[in-house]
Amino acid sequence: MSESRENTIKLADYASVVFFVGAGMSAESGVPTYRGAGGIWGQYRYQDVACQRAFDVQPEKVLDFHELRREAVLACVPHAGHYALAKLQSAHPQLNVITQNIDGMLQRAGVHVSAELHGSLWRMRCARHGVSEDSDKGSFRTRRCPDCDAWLRPDITWFEDAVDETVFTQAGELIASAELFVSVGTSAAVYPAASFIPLARRAGARMIEINPERTEASALFERCYALLASEALTTLFA
Ligand SMILES: [Zn+2]
Numbered sequence: 001m002s003e004s005r006e007n008t009i010k011l012a013d014y015a016s017v018v019f020f021v022g023a024g025m026s027a028e029s030g031v032p033t034y035r036g037a038g039g040i041w042g043q044y045r046y047q048d049v050a051c052q053r054a055f056d057v058q059p060e061k062v063l064d065f066h067e068l069r070r071e072a073v074l075a076c077v078p079h080a081g082h083y084a085l086a087k088l089q090s091a092h093p094q095l096n097v098i099t100q101n102i103d104g105m106l107q108r109a110g111v112h113v114s115a116e117l118h119g120s121l122w123r124m125r126c127a128r129h130g131v132s133e134d135s136d137k138g139s140f141r142t143r144r145c146p147d148c149d150a151w152l153r154p155d156i157t158w159f160e161d162a163v164d165e166t167v168f169t170q171a172g173e174l175i176a177s178a179e180l181f182v183s184v185g186t187s188a189a190v191y192p193a194a195s196f197i198p199l200a201r202r203a204g205a206r207m208i209e210i211n212p213e214r215t216e217a218s219a220l221f222e223r224c225y226a227l228l229a230s231e232a233l234t235t236l237f238a
Pocket of ligand 1: 126127128129130145146147148149150
């Protein structure tokens, strides 16, 4: 890796930059992951707790599950990589951040996120009255819509949900115009988010991957740094 350390990547050289941030970024703070070994989907069936069908049948059980997720997130704090990214972004306003993470860890460190592809644990949604921000406590401020008393669901993309077209279109436009694309802590193995890495490559962006292990997408990158996000974000960029 010594060669790579000598070559700081100067963000000012690029008119548009996208950092595409995945679960590995949060995992380094201790946020439980959903997929993979030891992940949440090894302990729960999504059919019981994370799809509209389950919510329609047992809303309270589904909301209890998501309150546990929020409590687990609040037990963690952002790491040096989160803060380094916030600092880079304040120096380089053309740096856009797109994430699949729903935990809000980036925002807690002061990062402005352009697109949350899968929504946020910190917003609730009424089918009739739209989306509302929720508190930063583990428990939901209210589980019922104040306007119509319907159950509120977390504003996240569950299994079997359609993706949020508006957010995906916005993310796609940012990526298609990126001159530098940096993937951090994601294998992007799950579609449709997985399509963003080939999109950036087709658009001609310089492609950088940061992940401790090689991923299915590694072949699409010019440089793959086998580093933790905290290590890479505090050393590779200026
Ligand atoms: Zn309502």
